Amino acid sequence: MGEEQSKPACAPDHAPASGTLMEEWRKIRWGQKEDLQFVKDYQPYNKEVKELRVLLYGPIGSGKSSFINSVDTVLQGRIALRAQADAVSAKSFTTKHQTYKINKEGPGTFYPFVFTDIMGIEGPDKRGVCVDDIKLDMKGHIKDGYMFNPCSEISEDDQYYNKNPILEEKVQVLVCIIDASSSSILDDESIRKMRQVRLAARDLGIPQLVVLTKIDVACKEVQSDVKNVYKSNYIKKMIEKISVDLGFPLNCIFPVKNYASENETNDDIDSLILSAMKQIINSGEDFVNQL
Template structure:
């Protein structure tokens, strides 16, 4: 509700404030614990050398940019190993790609990998086929496979893995959603994302949401990223995602990807590594209960 319906002495309405006094989710700005956790993480299960994080979401949601942003945080400089495109309404990623992040030097990597996929689209036979996401969760698709919107991979395809191991399978599924447009998800997109979610449930794979472009969604966050958990817009967006797709609110993590910056920023870093800690914790729970 507006604090005042009309400004004193004039006829213009006073806009409602878009930030709250108290954070609705507590975060310790300036702390480094999550960063230290991610940097020092090692899988507990000896059968798993690398925790596999499978990303999916609509076209241009920021899947590849999230990979680059995690890489940037850990390298302490802006990186661009996953190709992105800001001018395309279609998926810029057309092949299944595995991304590793360098750790201490050439040939050494952090013990988690990202699987990047083609974007979903709100029309049938456009974007990635939902069945391919399901097969990828089960470990049946090899790196380099070119996605086909009209059909899933066949068992005769050279990129089909007939005997996936635990390391081939997805250990945590991350739905990447554009926070600046998530309030207008069309019904077909919701249906596709829901089908993926139910398939992951049946496989017991943990699921989280990374909410991107929070600076575009909220001017207060654009001016200061520390306003994210005071923002009414971001809170309402997360609540609508929860209602539309069924994700619990504590499984949705807003982040700002690195897009225009040429240097890393501690506050942006904190949101990214906070999400990564939850991703790693969820994946660890999965591989250790099998």
């Protein structure tokens, strides 16, 4: 009995569901349409910025591409799968620098924010995206189509090197995507690399957020009802661990469930994604309006 009770209450494939929930520790407006309308109505106040550039980075398999697809799904009102994702690869499925726009009202019209997807971070040296490439990307020096080289950063004479980036080619929001279902969350080397990225973004003044994905895989109570996310003791502890490991304030970490197995949209899944998107937009707006 003692051994069974010592297991994490809500970790994957562990203890029973009873007693795994606690008093709600964060409020969210479930099923409300205000956040959706906010995202749909958004236009940058700074006229020099036609679109906010959001750079996604994080460990391999964390759900960067799936998050892009999930935001697209929410805004289109149907399942969208433009950003290629992979459910089984042990290596980064994304190998090239790719920017995604989301269609708004019809062909040729887009929302005024874009997502840049890059190769995932891996702990060992010379594996995964080179940290120096992420630093250069934040400054707008890498063009779409660049094939990442884990062993070295892009050279200035590369055809995909942007020597003179304009404002909207630079990153306005940096979003770290982390998989909540990973047993150890982050290894020491990944933490070291991600801290390097975080400090470089700090020096550039770029706002930073975390999107915590796969919360339904991490916690059985959330799997049974996504509205349990802010009652889950396990998810709360994961957020606190990320805050300690990487230094993000707790209110800058947003748990979401990406669309993965669903064939139809779901209001509760949408609510979590929109909550994160609203803060991403607000953070980007604050940044570009002080330039």
